[in-house]
Amino acid sequence: MSVPGLAVSVLGAGPWGRAMACILGSNGHLVHLWSGDESKRLALRTERAVPGSAAALPDNVVIVDDLAQALEPERVLFAIPPSHASSLLVRAAPWFRPEHRVVHLVRGLADDGTPMSRLITRETCVVQVGALAGPVVAAALWEGKETAAVIGSPFRGLVDEVCSLLTVPGVRVYSSPDLVGVEVGGAMRTPLALAAGVIREVGMGPAVLSVLLTRGIAEAGRLAEALGGERSTLSGLSGIGDWMFTANDAADAVVCAGMALARTGDAAYPEAERRVRTLLTLSSRLGVELPITEAVGSMLSGVPLQEALEVLMMRSPGLESA
Amino acid sequence: MLRQEGIAREPIDDREVVDDMVRRALRRLEGAELDILLNECCFLEEKRLGQSNVAGDVAQLKRLREVRRRLAWANEQELRTIVESIVRGYAAEIHGHFDLGTYANATRALPAGLALVLGKQKPWAVLRQAMGGESSLATRVRCSGAVASFDRLVERGTCVLVPTHLSNLDSPVIGLALHQAGLPPMIYGAGINLFNNWLLSWFMDHLGAYKVDRAKRHKLYKEVLKEYSTMALERRWHSLFFPGGTRSRSGGLERQLKKGLMGTALEAYQRNIQAGVDLPRLYFIPATINYRLVLEAETLIEDHLQEAGRSRYIITDDEFARPERVLQYVRNMLGLDDPIDVVFGSPIDPFGNPVNEDGDSLDPHGRPFDPAGYLLRDGAFVADPQRDRLYTGRLSEAIASAFARETVLYETHILAAAMHRRLEANHPSLDTFRRLLLGPESRTLPHAEVEAEVALVQRALCRLETRGEVRLGHGLADLTPSELRQRGEATFGLYHERCAVHSDSGASVLADPKLALYYANRLAGYSLPPAGPAGMTG
Structure with a gap:
């Protein structure tokens, strides 16, 4: 049960940030919503629109201009795309305090392959960090469609607090102490969604989709383990749960990009391409094999589907659990 | 003074x-x-x-x-x-029996007393030392690192010195180092078995040692021990404990540290703030105590390698318990230029953050902040043992990293590592234990092969030293591989019953592979390139 009247900061006013601000505001909390884009702040002040919904942002959601004011509350939801996260954290570092508890909603790694939680602790004095992931999209969360999410954090107190803040009818929020595992699940969503789009576009059928997602668990599991996480986390909501949901959603932006990639050879989605390249750089640094991500990466570099598929299929089959 | x-x-x-x-x-x-x-x-x-x-x-x-x-x-x-x-x-x-007057006298007599306990000194020489004249062992302990920060912080809060632990000599050596650096006395937990030596016991009892009986493994005793540590920190008694728990059996650096006593710092810090005491902050000072040769190396590695050894948590029959071995050790070590290096690392707060000389915790960009916020929720202190365990885990990681950075590696470590790397390259199918059983022929390697490997290790360590990831013994970086090998063999020949590595007809002989493994293990965990190929020569 959410105790109303707490102050929460939401950094980032994209679809996720606004949906979170809306839920928190509706639950009676005072929200400091910050965007780095001045025109967006202006529009939010006047229109107060919530994406995918006719509702407006509640009155207790305050649009703030500067980071000092944005970070006055101790509770922070971080909804900044990975490509901007690093520079923002450096800018915001002077206003972060040790009492801050930060949960990020970022499904991707920083440009250098660092999981977002580690980027936050690397750039600020904050130690209590978590990540929210799972088969949810911002609009569905706000509309209260039945689903479940997971908060990954070793800090039990932080998990309990965020679960309480985000109480929404129809949404179950689970917890996992394996923060890195949860983050890897979110990061692997992009290559798998692109691949799912390709499969959908060329009509490969449900068996291939099934192979993609189950081998995705092994692939992501290897990466999670190399980063200090646990393989088993990828069999949960932040891994297979999220990927199944995304792969079956023909309207998902990344799946659509995968379909475009199969159709035209161009995904036309730079952010998704960047996330795949980050994963590949990281896998090479860690010496971890990510064959599906490599196949998607090669297609993004112009390799035809048939050729990428051949490389993938010619790999010698090993132990399923390896 | x-x-x-x-x-x-x-x-x-x-x-x-x-x-x-x-x-x-x-x-x-x-x-x-x-x-x-x-x-x-x-x-x-x-x-x-x-x-x-x-x-x-x-x-x-x-x-x-x-x-x-x-x-x-x-x-x-x-x-x-x-x-x-x-x-x-x-x-x-x-609880020990610290007494200010006794401490003053004891510290004056400490170098001489240690020399008397540990060295073969004539009475007149001891007397001369006691009067503040030339000293022997005292001048052989070289202190370096963040001594100035440590010196300032003892007046700004409570300091917890956390050194690496290789030998029973660590306690007197660190005591000597603190005394030499003009730092105040610290209380420290010493194994109750060490109090069996009457003279050492007297020194320890009056120099701030408190007794830790590791044989008592029940919760009630551990809780009393933790409370003693917390109470001492709250009373602003600077403390010392070995976070590795016991002497490193393998010779390797402690990377997994015991968090029980470390966690008492958070408790003391929180109580200090709530009680509104003047100087509530606590600072951890990591330190490494580095020896070219370790007194108890032979027993410790034997213990490490034997399955049964894992249960021998407290060793009472090692070299430390044999006066003639201690005498031989100290006499021979005194002949070396720098036999013991004590390096004080940069201070860390109880949450694992770096601290500046003014005692402020620093964020990753070097900005000072008040760490009390880690314990607050909506302006009030909130008890959360699970959270505190994670903070202590972070502190433990920071201390382990400092240990790696501040460790001094000597010719003994480099030569021993080079010899074992050669065995590994020449016998890739054998595991460590099987390599230890190789016959003398396999353990005899041409100087050229050994020196090529020494050069490889030396270069890699020099690179790490440049990046501040480790320290090399004085002048080692400038030695040629041949000089380094010779110095390693000469140092090994100074004390141990069996010389770990020696030369014979243009070849280096790994005479005691277990003992050499003890020294080689000090390099484990450092990023070194693979050994050269089998049969490699310069």
Whole structure:
């Protein structure tokens, strides 16, 4: 049960940030919503629109201009795309305090392959960090469609607090102490969604989709383990749960990009391409094999589907659990 | 000049300390199931004491049996009385007998006393040392690192010195290093077995040592011990403990540290702030104590390698217990230029953040901040043991990293590592244990092959040293591989019963592969390139 009247900061006013601000505001909390884009702040002040919904942002959601004011509350939801996260954290570092508890909603790694939680602790004095992931999209969360999410954090107190803040009818929020595992699940969503789009576009059928997602668990599991996480986390909501949901959603932006990639050879989605390249750089640094991500990466570099598929299929089959 | 800081700040009333300890320990145990605690205590202690023939132990065993007999019928009040009596006994045993006057005299006599205990000194030389003249062992302990920060922080809060632990000589050596650097005395937990040596016991007892009996493994004792540490920190007694728990058996650097006593710092810090004390902050000072040769290396590696050794947590029959070996060790070590390096690392707060010389915690961009916020929620302190364990884990990682950075590697480590890397390259199918069983022919390698490997390791370590990831013994970076090999062989020949590596007809002989492994293990965990190919020569 959410105790109303707490102050929460939401950094980032994209679809996720606004949906979170809306839920928190509706639950009676005072929200400091910050965007780095001045025109967006202006529009939010006047229109107060919530994406995918006719509702407006509640009155207790305050649009703030500067980071000092944005970070006055101790509770922070971080909804900044990975490509901007690093520079923002450096800018915001002077206003972060040790009492801050930060949960990020970022499904991707920083440009250098660092999981977002580690980027936050690397750039600020904050130690209590978590990540929210799972088969949810911002609009569905706000509309209260039945689903479940997971908060990954070793800090039990932080998990309990965020679960309480985000109480929404129809949404179950689970917890996992394996923060890195949860983050890897979110990061692997992009290559798998692109691949799912390709499969959908060329009509490969449900068996291939099934192979993609189950081998995705092994692939992501290897990466999670190399980063200090646990393989088993990828069999949960932040891994297979999220990927199944995304792969079956023909309207998902990344799946659509995968379909475009199969159709035209161009995904036309730079952010998704960047996330795949980050994963590949990281896998090479860690010496971890990510064959599906490599196949998607090669297609993004112009390799035809048939050729990428051949490389993938010619790999010698090993132990399923390896 | 005695630095009247920490435990030397004011006279200690031992009776008041024990009373306070009992009060605190009982408060700590509020809500605990006392009958379960006492049953565990009786069970484990009876088992331990039942194997002893020492008169004191037999009497103690008798008392415990009586306690166990009473337990079955005891009500809550009686349980509390029994606990109080046991806690009082433990508190009195743990608490040392620090005395300012004795400390002043003892520190003046320390270098000489140590030389007398550890070295073959003539009485007149000892007297000359005691009078402040030339000293031998004292001048052989070289202090470096963040001594200035440490010096400032002892006046700005409570310092917890956390050194690496290789030898029983560590306690007197670090005491000497603190004295040399003009730092105040620190209380420190010393294994109760060390108090068997009467002279060392006298020094330790009056220099701030408190007794830790690692054979007592039950919760009640551990809680009293933790409370002693917390109380000491709250009283601003600068403290020292070895976070590795015991001497490194393998010779490797401690990377997994014990967090129990470390966690008491958070408790003390929180209580200090809540009590509004003047200087509430606590600072951890990581330190490494580095030896070219380790007194007990042969016993420790043997213990590490034997399965049975894992249960021999407390070794009482090692080289430290044999005066002739200690004498030989010190006599030969005194012949070296820099036999012992003590390096003080940069200070860290109880949450694992770096600290500047003013005692402020620093964020990753070097900006000072108040770390009390880590314990707050909406402006109030919130008890959260799970959160605190994670903070202590972070501190432990920061200390382990500092250990790696501040470790000094010598010619003995480099040569031993090079020899083992050659064996590994030449016998890739064998694991470590099988390599130790190789015959003398396989363990005899041409100088050219050994020197090529020494060069590889030396280059890699020089690179790491440039990046501040490790330290190399004075002048080692400038030696040629051949000089380094020769120096390594010469140093090995100084003390151990069997020379780990020596030369014979243009080849290096790995005469004691176990002992060499002990020294080679110090390099484990550092990023080194793979060994050169089999049969490699320069």
